[in-house]
Amino acid sequence: MKICLRCQHENDDQNNYCIKCGAPLRNICTNRRCSNWEQDVLLPDEAAFCPLCGSETLFKTFGLASSYLDISDEDLPF
Ligand SMILES: [Zn+2]
Ligand SMILES: [Zn+2]
Numbered sequence: 001m002k003i004c005l006r007c008q009h010e011n012d013d014q015n016n017y018c019i020k021c022g023a024p025l026r027n028i029c030t031n032r033r034c035s036n037w038e039q040d041v042l043l044p045d046e047a048a049f050c051p052l053c054g055s056e057t058l059f060k061t062f063g064l065a066s067s068y069l070d071i072s073d074e075d076l077p078f
Contacts, residue, residue, distance in 0.1 A: 005045065005064045024058045027065070031055035 002011045002025045004018040017024055027043040029036035029050035036043070036052050043050065047057050048065040059065040 005059070006062075023062055023064060027057050027059040029053060029055055030058055030061055 002013055002015060003009075004011060004021060004023055004025060006023040007018060007021045009018055009020040011018055011025055015025055027045055027047055029043070029052065031050065031053050034050060034053040034055060036050055043057055043059075045059065046065055048060040049055065050057055057065060
């Protein structure tokens with residue numbers, strides 16, 4: 001089960017994108033020539049840029065990586 005970062009919908013593990021809102025469920029490099037694609041290594045959810053080539057990640061292009069950090073800042077109760 002994969003929880004969508006944008007709408008919190010529970011998706012099947014094999015889904016690459018949320019069936020409710022279309023947000024990506026796996027964070028990968030957007031540069032298809034990057035070795036990240038050959039190694040099939042998933043990046044952390046909070047990664048905004050690829051550690052191998054510096055290109056934006058899929059989550060970053062969808063605004064998920066940055067909004068994830070913004071929310072954690074504003075949701076502090078004290
Ligand atoms: Zn969703
Ligand atoms: Zn890359």
